[in-house]
Structures are given as structure tokens and as C-alpha cells.
Amino acid sequence: MTICLQLDHVNYSYGAAKIRVLSDVNADFESGKMYAITGPSGAGKSTLLSLLAGLDAPSDGVVRFEGKDIATTGYSKHRREHVSLVFQDHNLIDYLTPEENLHLVNPKADMKILEDLGLSREESKRNIMH
Structure with missing residues (x-):
């Protein structure tokens, strides 16, 4: 078991x-495992993700x-080297392509990520507004 990310008495x-x-x-x-953070509205899920991503201290x-x-x-x-974050609200920049939106969050991201989400190479380069 390799611990990749750890919260220690976080408030x-x-x-x-x-x-x-x-x-x-x-x-x-x-490392290598997938996790889900669940709970009712206002429970602190988004705050927790912001802390893990280094958006807040x-x-x-x-x-x-x-x-x-x-x-x-x-x-x-x-944030620059280790984090990719996708918000649940419509926070994509609509005049950018999916590829450009992805690179805003993680400039080193491989286009395979978009393919894994079901977008073809052609679709990933298409403007979202169209």
C-alpha cells in the first residue's frame, strides 16, 4: 500500500x-485507487476537494x-504538477474546445483522457458552442 495523498487532523x-x-x-x-466523496449538501465535500487540490489551505x-x-x-x-479538477457545475469555457479546457486545468494532460471520456480526437478539437 503506497499512500499518495494524506489528510492529517485537517480543519x-x-x-x-x-x-x-x-x-x-x-x-x-x-496511489492507483479511485475514491468517491459523498454526503449531503453543505457537508464540506467541495471544501475537502479544494484542500486536496491545494486551492485552499x-x-x-x-x-x-x-x-x-x-x-x-x-x-x-x-496544483500545477499534480492536480486535475473537474467541477460539477458548468465551469467549462464555452468558446474553447474540450482540449483547450482540459489544458487550462492541467497543461500536461494527455489527450487520452478525453478519449477515455468518450470524445474522439475530432470532437476534442471542436468548439463547445457548436
């Missing part, structure tokens, strides 16, 4: 009132990637 609060969204979250994610605790604290290695470096 997250926001706003002046310090509204607690996540409290003492501990989790280990193994925990109020307390540590997020580690391959054993290293992403705060120490750098959030932007973590």
Missing part, C-alpha cells in the same frame, strides 16, 4: 465568524502529497 473554517466546515479530518488515499492540520506537506512544497506547484 477548515471560513469567514470572520470562523464557521467550521471540516473538523479533524484524517484520511489516507492510496486548511485552518489547521496538514495535507500531504507523497509524504510532503503541500504547504511547504508550495500550493501553486502542487
Whole structure:
């Protein structure tokens, strides 16, 4: 078992009132496995994903990637080199192609990702608005 991503006593609060969204979250994610984060609306799923992706920093605790604290290695470096994130809302830029949208999130992404999602090479280069 190789731990790729780890949450160690992670807490997250926001706003002046310090509204607690996540409290003492501990989790280990193994390399090569697929995970689903489920729960009711407002449970903190999107916040948790933002922390794992390095889009936000925990109020307390540590997020580690391959054993290293992403705060120490750098959030932007973590996002740039290790993260691909797809939002559930319509956050694609409609005047870009699927390939261009993919490269906005991960410039190193292989086009095989779009093929795995069912898009042909031709479709991945087609403007979304058409």
C-alpha cells in the first residue's frame, strides 16, 4: 500500500465568524485507487476537494502529497504538477474546445483522457458552442 495523498487532523473554517466546515479530518488515499466523496449538501465535500487540490489551505492540520506537506512544497506547484479538477457545475469555457479546457486545468494532460471520456480526437478539437 503506497499512500499518495494524506489528510492529517485537517480543519477548515471560513469567514470572520470562523464557521467550521471540516473538523479533524484524517484520511489516507492510496496511489492507483479511485475514491468517491459523498454526503449531503453543505457537508464540506467541495471544501475537502479544494484542500486536496491545494486551492485552499486548511485552518489547521496538514495535507500531504507523497509524504510532503503541500504547504511547504508550495500550493501553486502542487496544483500545477499534480492536480486535475473537474467541477460539477458548468465551469467549462464555452468558446474553447474540450482540449483547450482540459489544458487550462492541467497543461500536461494527455489527450487520452478525453478519449477515455468518450470524445474522439475530432470532437476534442471542436468548439463547445457548436
